[in-house]
Amino acid sequence: MSVPPEQHDDPIPARAGVGLKPEHYADILDGAPDVGWFEVHAENYMGEGGPPHHYLTAIRSRYPLSVHGVGLSIGSDGPLDRAHLARLAAVCDRYRPGLVSEHLAWSTHDGTYLNDLLPVPYDDETLRRVAEHVDEVQSTLGRQMLLENPSTYVQFESSDLSEIEFLTELVKRTGCGLLLDVNNVFVSATNHAYDARAYLDAFPVEHVGEIHLGGHAEDRDDGDARLLIDAHGSAVADPVWDLYAHAIARTGEMPTLIERDNDVPPWPVLEDEARRAERVMRARGSNRVSAR
Amino acid sequence: MQRVFARSVLDAARTVPDGVTSHTGPRPKRRFDVYRNNVYVSLIDVLAGRYPVILRLVGDDFFRAAARCFVEACPPRSPVLMEYGDGFAAFLEEFEPARPLPYLSDVARLEWAWNRAYHAADRQPLSADDLAPIAAEDVPRLVFELLPSVSVVSSPYPVFSIWSTNISDVEVEPIDLASGGEDALVVRPHLEVEVRRLPHGAVGFVSALAEGACLAAACERAMAESPEFDLQTNIAGLIASGAISGYRLPGGTEI
Numbered sequence: 001m002s003v004p005p006e007q008h009d010d011p012i013p014a015r016a017g018v019g020l021k022p023e024h025y026a027d028i029l030d031g032a033p034d035v036g037w038f039e040v041h042a043e044n045y046m047g048e049g050g051p052p053h054h055y056l057t058a059i060r061s062r063y064p065l066s067v068h069g070v071g072l073s074i075g076s077d078g079p080l081d082r083a084h085l086a087r088l089a090a091v092c093d094r095y096r097p098g099l100v101s102e103h104l105a106w107s108t109h110d111g112t113y114l115n116d117l118l119p120v121p122y123d124d125e126t127l128r129r130v131a132e133h134v135d136e137v138q139s140t141l142g143r144q145m146l147l148e149n150p151s152t153y154v155q156f157e158s159s160d161l162s163e164i165e166f167l168t169e170l171v172k173r174t175g176c177g178l179l180l181d182v183n184n185v186f187v188s189a190t191n192h193a194y195d196a197r198a199y200l201d202a203f204p205v206e207h208v209g210e211i212h213l214g215g216h217a218e219d220r221d222d223g224d225a226r227l228l229i230d231a232h233g234s235a236v237a238d239p240v241w242d243l244y245a246h247a248i249a250r251t252g253e254m255p256t257l258i259e260r261d262n263d264v265p266p267w268p269v270l271e272d273e274a275r276r277a278e279r280v281m282r283a284r285g286s287n288r289v290s291a292r
Numbered sequence: 293m294q295r296v297f298a299r300s301v302l303d304a305a306r307t308v309p310d311g312v313t314s315h316t317g318p319r320p321k322r323r324f325d326v327y328r329n330n331v332y333v334s335l336i337d338v339l340a341g342r343y344p345v346i347l348r349l350v351g352d353d354f355f356r357a358a359a360r361c362f363v364e365a366c367p368p369r370s371p372v373l374m375e376y377g378d379g380f381a382a383f384l385e386e387f388e389p390a391r392p393l394p395y396l397s398d399v400a401r402l403e404w405a406w407n408r409a410y411h412a413a414d415r416q417p418l419s420a421d422d423l424a425p426i427a428a429e430d431v432p433r434l435v436f437e438l439l440p441s442v443s444v445v446s447s448p449y450p451v452f453s454i455w456s457t458n459i460s461d462v463e464v465e466p467i468d469l470a471s472g473g474e475d476a477l478v479v480r481p482h483l484e485v486e487v488r489r490l491p492h493g494a495v496g497f498v499s500a501l502a503e504g505a506c507l508a509a510a511c512e513r514a515m516a517e518s519p520e521f522d523l524q525t526n527i528a529g530l531i532a533s534g535a536i537s538g539y540r541l542p543g544g545t546e547i
Contacts, residue, residue, distance in 0.1 A: 046372045047411030048440070051483050054414075071371025077294045084371055109298035113368040115338075116330040118297065121311075153323040157311045158293075191323075193315045221323050223316030229326055 010064045012037050012098035012210065014253035016274035016281070017066065019260060025055040027267035035274050037064040037098070039257050043071045045095070046087045060095050066210065066257070067097040071113065074133045074147070075106035075120040085140050092141055099210055099255070101146035101179045102137065104130065104167070121156035122166040127173075134174040146177040146209045151184035151216075151230035153191055163188070164202045171207045178204065180251070181212035182244045183236065183259075187228040191221075196243055205250045213244055213277060214259035233262035236273060244277070245284045253285035301327050302367065335363045335376070342377050343403045345458040346384070346396060358387055374411050378404060395449035395469065402445045402455050402487065405478040409441035409485045417481045417534035422547065430541050432508035436501050436530075437538035441480040444490065444498050448473040452489040481534025488533055493518030494526050498535075506542070 015036025020028075027033070038059060045052055059065075069088055073081065092100055105117035120126045137145050149167060161169070167178060180203060189196035215234035221227040236244075236258070248254060258273045293311065300306040301324075308319035336359040340347050347355045362383045368376045381400035384390050390397075417439060426434065445451060450467055452474040457465040475490040477498065490498070493514040500510035507523075514521040530536055540546040 043372055044374070047374050049414035050409075050411045050480065052411070054483060073371070081371070087372065106294060108371065109294050111369055112298065112302075113371045113373075114298060114301060114331050115334045115368065115371075115373065116301075116327055118294075118301070118327060121293070153326045154312045154314055154320060157313050157318075191314075219322070219326070221314065221316055222320045223314075225316045227323060227326070 010096065010098055012064050012066050012255040014255055014281070014285075016256050016258060016277040017064075018258045018270050018274050019068075020056070020059065021260070021264045022052070022055070023264050024267045024270070025051075025059070029055070029058055031267070032062070033267070033271050035063070035271060036278075037066060037255065039066040039068050039259075040095075042067050042069040042088050042091045045091050056095065065095055065097045066099040066101070066255070067091055067095065069100070069102040070117070071107060072102050072137065073106045073108040073113075074102050074137070075104060075118070075126070075130055076108055076133070077106070077129065078109070080133050080136055081108060085137060088137075089140055092143075099146060100141060100143065101148055101210060103148045103150060104170075105150050117150055119150060119152040119154060119156070122159040122161040122163060123156075124161075127161070127166060127169055131170055131173040134170065134176050138174065138176065144175065144177055144209075146179040148179040148181050148212065149184050149188075151181070151187035151191075151228075153227065153229070155192060164199065164204070168204045171204060176207075177209040178207045179210045179212060180205075180208045180247060181214070182247050183212065183214045183216055183240050184230060185247075186237070186240050186243055187216050187230050190226055190228045193225070197246055200243065200247050200250065203247075203250075205247075208251050208254060211244070211247065211251070211254050211256040212259055213240060213256060213273075214261075216240075231262060232259050235269075241276070241280065245280050248281055248285045251285070253281050256281060300324070301331055302364070304328055332360055332363060335368065336360060338373050339363075339377050339380060342407050343380060343400055345403055345455050346380075346400055348458045348464075349393065349396065349399065349454075350390070354389070358384070358390065361387065374407070377407070380404070395447065395451060395454060398445065398447035398449055398451045399454055401447075402451055402476055402478065405443035405445055405476075406485050406487065408443060409478050409480040412439070412441035412480060415439045415441075415537040418531065418536045418538065418547070420528075420531050423531070423539070426539075426541075430544070432506065433541055434507045435504060435540050435542065436507070436536050437540070438498075438502050438535055439479055439481065439537045441478070441485070442498070442502065442535050443478045444475060444495050444502075445478065446473070446475045446495045450474045452476040452487070455487065477530075477533060477535065479533050479535045486533065488529075491522075491526065491529070493521030494529070497521065497526055498530070501530075 017037035020038040214232045217229040217231040219227045256277045296309045308324040314320040339359040381397045385397040475495045496517040497514035500513045
């Protein structure tokens with residue numbers, strides 16, 4: 001399907017943004033920090049009223065906003081939850097985000113919501129189904145969406161495409177964009193013993209509209225191999241910063257989100273990480289930009 | 293595939309599904325356990341954030357064990373997690389290890405009412421001045437509209453005192469469980485959720501108003517429950533709480 005180009009009055013700039021947490025509402029409104037934009041999880045703003053809408057409305061009037069869905073279960077083997085898609089559309093109508101994104105994952109089965117981003121096999125059947133769901137989301141929202149590469153802990157014997165092939169074909173079929181989560185690349189590459197840089201070199205960067213940076217935790221698997229967990233509860237790790245520099249050299253300057261969902265630190269900690277991302281972006285992304 | 297995967301995630305006694313693999317071997321249990329852990333820990337954390345007084349009353353280990361049983365019995369039916377945990381009070385009522393603490397479920401009802409009020413639709417409360425123009429003879433026929441955030445919680449235990457000291461005090465006040473029942477009004481007039489103790493008879497009164505009864509009928513019901521019910525005090529209390537968003541006279545004025 002064809003997707004209308006982005007025509008939003010408040011686009012997300014090629015700067016660092018921060019995931020918005022209720023703990024920081026007051027810091028942001030009182031301190032007016034110089035960050036490029038904020039991102040919210042759509043599901044946290046699906047209530048009828050109250051402080052979440054009050055504060056987000058105030059923050060949205062001062063900053064560009066990106067809406068990131070975590071519960072649409074686009075990778076479900078059943079139909080999309082239309083009621084939930086309608087709620088997502090309502091959040092977008094209300095807050096006019098510059099970008100809207102979701103995950104290549106599933107989280108609902110038979111009406112039960114599992115509150116985790118569960119993996120899909122990379123095969124033709126899954127590709128067909130996910131493409132249908134992305135089409136449905138984009139036609140309902142009337143705009144392009146970005147789909148995020150997942151962090152995974154297991155693989156499927158039935159997968160006969162690589163993740164890159166799967167995402168590339170999905171973009172071709174639906175016209176969606178991609179959200180490149182660099183921490184997820186590092187987590188999945190470590191967990192499945194492949195080269196994260198080679199993955200980034202093969203990634204269809206011309207379709208990337210946003211980058212995510214977050215923290216991970218570390219464990220060991222059944223065979224005592226490293227097992228990284230996408231926990232979003234700590235600072236961005238050094239190897240992920242290195243990979244980010246590698247990615248940004250390919251994508252050019254790109255909206256980059258600092259994500260912290262658990263053990264949320266005081267606001268200045270996240271603002272520092274956002275500044276660091278912008279330094280990397282300015283230092284490494286300029287080659288690509290000047291080459292345009 | 294997803295049916296089997298979902299069942300195995302929810303039930304750790306099941307084996308890792310066929311077809312799930314990794315570079316260190318097929319059907320990797322520790323890897324699959326990451327999904328199991330993510331699901332349970334995240335949902336237990338949601339409940340811990342929603343029921344902070346229950347958590348304080350029973351302690352972390354008991355709470356997490358109880359919450360895990362609740363998640364197993366009643367996993368979320370919607371991705372909108374602000375709506376998750378409605379049944380926790382009813383669950384605690386039947387939860388055998390919680391039997392020695394019979395007041396827990398009423399405290400949980402109060403905490404759920406708080407969560408509901410936090411996310412309820414916004415409505416501007418009326419002030420006493422807004423009600424001043426009403427003619428005295430019209431007062432019995434008045435029908436009040438309450439804020440969408442309003443709930444009442446009624447308990448044979450001192451539920452307001454238990455909630456109040458545990459939510460706000462570093463050192464909790466000792467509470468005599470034999471001191472009798474308490475009722476609470478939960479409302480969010482502006483940004484802050486407020487919880488107030490209701491006088492005797494007020495539960496019937498507020499409940500009747502919430503059902504759309506006129507003032508006279510609501511008063512009658514309150515008197516039946518508690519002969520010492522005082523209408524003036526209760527109306528003044530409701531207005532002061534910011535619980536009334538409008539009124540109408542059948543066939544007449546509407547505000």
